[in-house]
Amino acid sequence: xxxxxxxxxxxxxxxxxxxxxxxxxxxxxxxxxxxxxxxxxxxxxxxxxxxxxxxxxxxxxxxxxxxxxxxxxxxxxxxxxxxxxxxxxxxxxxxxxxxxxxxxxxxxxxxxxxxxxxxxxxxxxxxxxxxxxxxxxxxxxxxxxxxxxxxxxxxxxxxxxxxxxxxxxxxxxxxxxxxxxxxxxxxxxxxxxxxxxxxxxxxxxxxxxxxxxxxxxxxxxxxxxxxxxxxxxxxxxxxxxxxxxxxxxxxxxxxxxxxxxxxxxxxxxxxxxxxxxxxxxxxxxxxxxxxxxxxxxxxxxxxxxxxxxxxxxxxxxxxxxxxxx
Amino acid sequence: xxxxxxxxxxxxxxxxxxxxxxxxxxxxxxxxxxxxxxxxxxxxxxxxxxxxxxxxxxxxxxxxxxxxxxxxxxxxxxxxxxxxxxxxxxxxxxxxxxxxxxxxxxxxxxxxxxxxxxxxxxxxxxxxxxxxxxxxxxxxxxxxxxxxxxxxxxxxxxxxxxxxxxxxxxxxxxxxxxxxxxxxxxxxxxxxxxxxxxxxxxxxxxxxxxxxxxxxxxxxxxxxxxxxxxxxxxxxxxxxxxxxxxxxxxxxxxxxxxxxxxxxxxxxxxxxxxxxxxxxxxxxxxxxxxxxxxxxxxxxxxxxxxxxxxxxxxxxxxxxxxxxxxxxxxxxxxxxxxxxxxxxxxxxxxxxxxxxxxxxxxxxxxxxxxxxxxxxxxxxxxxxxxxxxxxxxxxxxxxxxxxxxxxxxxxxxxxxxxxxxxxxxxxxxxxxxxxxxxxxxxxxxxxxxxxxxxxxxxxxx
Numbered sequence: 195x196x197x198x199x200x201x202x203x204x205x206x207x208x209x210x211x212x213x214x215x216x217x218x219x220x221x222x223x224x225x226x227x228x229x230x231x232x233x234x235x236x237x238x239x240x241x242x243x244x245x246x247x248x249x250x251x252x253x254x255x256x257x258x259x260x261x262x263x264x265x266x267x268x269x270x271x272x273x274x275x276x277x278x279x280x281x282x283x284x285x286x287x288x289x290x291x292x293x294x295x296x297x298x299x300x301x302x303x304x305x306x307x308x309x310x311x312x313x314x315x316x317x318x319x320x321x322x323x324x325x326x327x328x329x330x331x332x333x334x335x336x337x338x339x340x341x342x343x344x345x346x347x348x349x350x351x352x353x354x355x356x357x358x359x360x361x362x363x364x365x366x367x368x369x370x371x372x373x374x375x376x377x378x379x380x381x382x383x384x385x386x387x388x389x390x391x392x393x394x395x396x397x398x399x400x401x402x403x404x405x406x407x408x409x410x411x412x413x414x415x416x417x418x419x420x421x422x423x424x425x426x427x428x429x430x431x432x433x434x435x436x437x438x439x440x441x442x443x444x445x446x447x448x449x450x451x452x453x454x455x456x457x458x459x460x461x462x463x464x465x466x467x468x469x470x471x472x473x474x475x476x477x478x479x480x481x482x483x484x485x486x487x488x489x490x491x492x493x494x495x496x497x498x499x500x501x502x503x504x505x506x507x508x509x510x511x512x513x514x515x516x517x518x519x
Numbered sequence: 520x521x522x523x524x525x526x527x528x529x530x531x532x533x534x535x536x537x538x539x540x541x542x543x544x545x546x547x548x549x550x551x552x553x554x555x556x557x558x559x560x561x562x563x564x565x566x567x568x569x570x571x572x573x574x575x576x577x578x579x580x581x582x583x584x585x586x587x588x589x590x591x592x593x594x595x596x597x598x599x600x601x602x603x604x605x606x607x608x609x610x611x612x613x614x615x616x617x618x619x620x621x622x623x624x625x626x627x628x629x630x631x632x633x634x635x636x637x638x639x640x641x642x643x644x645x646x647x648x649x650x651x652x653x654x655x656x657x658x659x660x661x662x663x664x665x666x667x668x669x670x671x672x673x674x675x676x677x678x679x680x681x682x683x684x685x686x687x688x689x690x691x692x693x694x695x696x697x698x699x700x701x702x703x704x705x706x707x708x709x710x711x712x713x714x715x716x717x718x719x720x721x722x723x724x725x726x727x728x729x730x731x732x733x734x735x736x737x738x739x740x741x742x743x744x745x746x747x748x749x750x751x752x753x754x755x756x757x758x759x760x761x762x763x764x765x766x767x768x769x770x771x772x773x774x775x776x777x778x779x780x781x782x783x784x785x786x787x788x789x790x791x792x793x794x795x796x797x798x799x800x801x802x803x804x805x806x807x808x809x810x811x812x813x814x815x816x817x818x819x820x821x822x823x824x825x826x827x828x829x830x831x832x833x834x835x836x837x838x839x840x841x842x843x844x845x846x847x848x849x850x851x852x853x854x855x856x857x858x859x860x861x862x863x864x865x866x867x868x869x870x871x872x873x874x875x876x877x878x879x880x881x882x883x884x885x886x887x888x889x890x891x892x893x894x895x896x897x898x899x900x901x902x903x904x905x906x907x908x909x910x911x912x913x914x915x916x917x918x919x920x921x922x923x924x925x926x927x928x929x930x931x932x933x934x935x936x937x938x939x940x941x942x943x944x945x946x947x948x949x950x951x952x953x954x955x956x957x958x959x960x961x962x963x964x965x966x967x968x969x970x971x972x973x974x975x976x977x978x979x980x
Contacts, residue, residue, distance in 0.1 A: 212794035220806055229813055346963065350900065350955040352907045354927050355948055362934045373935075460801060461908065479805045480913050482813075487806050494799035 195510070199503065206499045213495045214282065221484050222274055227254035282492045291483045299474065299486075300493070306376055307458030307470030310386060314393040314462075315455055318401060319448060321394055326405035327432060333410060342406070348399025356396035357465045364388055374467035389466045393459065408443050412436045441512045449508045450501035457494055526607045528589040530830045532837075535761055536587045553885075561706075562968040569964045570710040575957035578718050582749065583756035586615040611826050615753075619746060622729045625660035627741035630933075633942050634675060634732045636662040661732045678728055686723035690716035736942040739929060748946040750921035755954060758837060758906050758916075759899040765841025766898075770848035771891060775883055777849075778856025779875070788853065792846035800843060801912070807839040808914035829917035836909070836916065840902065848894045855887050889969035896962035900955045907951070923947040 231245040231254070249255040256274050281288065287296035329341045365373040365388060376385045412418065413436055421431050458472035467473075471490070478486035509516045550556045563569045591607040616623055630639035637655035644654050665674060694712045701708050725745060728734050735744035777788035815828065859865060860883065868878050909915035910924025911931075918925055930943035 208790065209794050209797060212790065213798055216794065216798070217806075220810060229817060232817065343960075346959045347956055350904075350952055350959050352904050352927070352948075352951060352955075354907055354911060354931070355944075358927075358931055358934060358944065362939070366935060454799075457799065460912065475802065476912060479802075479809065482809055484806070484809075487802060487809075491798055491802050491806070494802060495797040498797040498799075 322401035453497035586753040682727035686720035762840040770845035774852030900958040
């Protein structure tokens with residue numbers, strides 16, 4: 195088990211290097227530091243001197259990969275690739291284009307993101323599984339067919355409409371909670387109810403439909419027929435036989451998402467004014483702050499890889515037959 | 520000299536669309552020869568739901584195609600000028616604009632509610648004595664024919680009935696022709712005809728009434744919301760199909776090769792798609808679009824007219840979406856190829872000394888076609904939805920090109936007004952919802968017909 199995890203972690207290194215190379219190519223080769231300087235400075239103030247000054251200030255006045263002028267190791271370390279891209283591995287994120295320290299920003303903004311994403315995630319899964327189990331209980335009836343239709347209809351509504359509709363109904367018409375905002379000291383739950391509610395409802399369509407398919411696949415298995423033949427009630431079949439066996443495919447889809455919860459949700463956070471990583475990314479995209487986007491890409495990839503490893507580990511826990519070697 | 524009074528304009532996206540249509544027609548024509556495929560499609564179309572959803576999708580596709588035939592109108596020669604040269608309008612028009620009969624040219628000053636006669640916001644006006652006061656301005660293109668504003672709804676009813684009569688007549692013609700042509704068919708065509716009749720009636724009603732009212736109101740810039748919603752169809756349909764088309768060759772070739780050759784080829788392909796899928800998709804897309812935007816901004820002379828610039832950005836978006844989303848399909852196809860290449864007939868082909876290329880083309884590719892098909896239809900709806908989100912983030916369609924995402928983005932905060940401006944959102948919502956719902960339901964049917972395993976699981980015990 196330990197050896198397996200170590201090996202998987204080692205596998206992650208080439209993938210992260212790949213991510214790094216890809217983002218580096220995107221950000222520095224396609225879009226050279228000169229272009230970046232021009233778009234950051236604005237058309238009006240572009241002079242060759244201003245571009246050089248901007249590049250020097252932000253540390254872009256170096257060659258991309260190999261510095262021919264430097265001596266020894268410096269030929270590789272005194273380059274943009276080393277200072278801007280490889281340093282991410284040491285979690286040295288540097289400064290954003292506007293001069294703020296990215297590491298502090300990320301570590302403070304992580305928690306509001308988590309405060310929204312974690313409850314949404316847990317409640318969402320719970321609600322979806324409950325709904326799906328209820329539908330499976332009525333399988334092959336008209337109720338089941340209509341439920342599937344409703345799921346598909348719910349899936350076909352854009353996420354934006356859930357948010358806009360939720361804000362309009364709950365916050366504006368019924369005035370139950372604040373429309374947006376966040377305050378960690380003063381009753382944060384009040385600001386969290388609506389975002390969590392919206393993301394749970396928005397997820398029901400696709401979530402419940404997926405769980406239903408998983409449960410039905412199990413319901414067609416031989417052991418279910420055996421259980422029924424020996425006289426088990428439908429309820430106990432559902433909870434004692436189908437649910438535990440459907441756990442493995444559920445884990446595949448769910449565990450991989452857990453680490454990425456830290457990243458927050460772009461849409462929810464920007465609509466509800468929550469100062470998390472999601473709105474951080476959105477602001478960075480809108481102000482074309484590539485230093486932040488680069489960092490977030492890197493963090494996102496690490497979290498995804500951790501998610502993959504966690505998924506494998508959770509298999510051994512859910513299914514004693516699975517051995518990691 | 521005979522003067523041609525329009526000049527066709529072929530945008531890059533138009534060319535791609537028509538190529539796509541030709542390719543798909545050929546593809547389906549070839550598929551018809553295979554009895555198994557015919558039987559499966561038969562299963563899709565033997566259900567009423569299949570017929571209805573397919574017809575709805577085709578209606579959107581036809582609107583998109585009509586909106587892809589662009590041209591520039593000739594400007595009338597000014598009085599007293601003698602010239603042989605013809606000057607063309609700078610504005611690009613499409614066949615759809617002609618069919619909608621000037622719906623897009625009836626602008627107001629700003630917001631107005633559906634069927635309203637007066638503007639939504641107060642503005643400075645002068646009364647007969649020339650005194651300034653604030654009041655609701657009359658709309659320029661709504662209710663001009665009414666002598667008494669009280670009779671508005673009676674008039675709407677009367678116009679609607681007249682439009683519906685014409686609509687029913689047209690629908691009867693269209694349906695009657697098909698009924699005559701499809702006499703012997705076993706499929707439930709009546710479901711499709713019902714949809715066609717409803718669509719034709721709605722179309723006549725909308726075009727006819729829009730001469731007298733703004734059926735769905737106007738947006739902030741005073742543009743007709745119904746017209747904007749219809750213009751969004753092309754963007755949605757094209758984005759959904761073109762992106763998938765970019766993604767398919769990459770995903771299929773890499774997936775099939777990885778599953779067939781195994782060894783280092785498999786390692787490389789797996790490495791590629793794991794790397795790609797570990798990057799948060801939305802960030803990758805946003806970053807790529809931003810970089811392209813910077814490129815356009817730095818090379819403004821590259822594009823002659825504004826429409827071409829918007830079009831270039833649109834195609835770039837399609838390519839970016841395609842290039843960043845091939846990993847999941849590639850994974851599926853690799854797994855399926857691994858399974859197939861173990862089967863007896865592939866082994867037998869090896870034993871007979873058939874070349875790799877021939878085995879791949881004759882034995883493996885045809886057996887993964889169903890996965891490609893299901894992905895194509897499934898991805899279509901998610902791409903239409905993604906467009907709205909990307910436009911909200913600011914990396915979507917160019918604002919000068921109509922799209923549902925841009926409509927939503929422009930109107931999202933207007934619900935907080937008092938009274939709320941709900942019609943722009945509703946227009947975009949309705950058109951988007953119908954398309955995505957039809958595509959989702961249709962993809963379910965296609966999956967049931969082509970993937971027997973999933974159908975078994977879905978019908979239960």
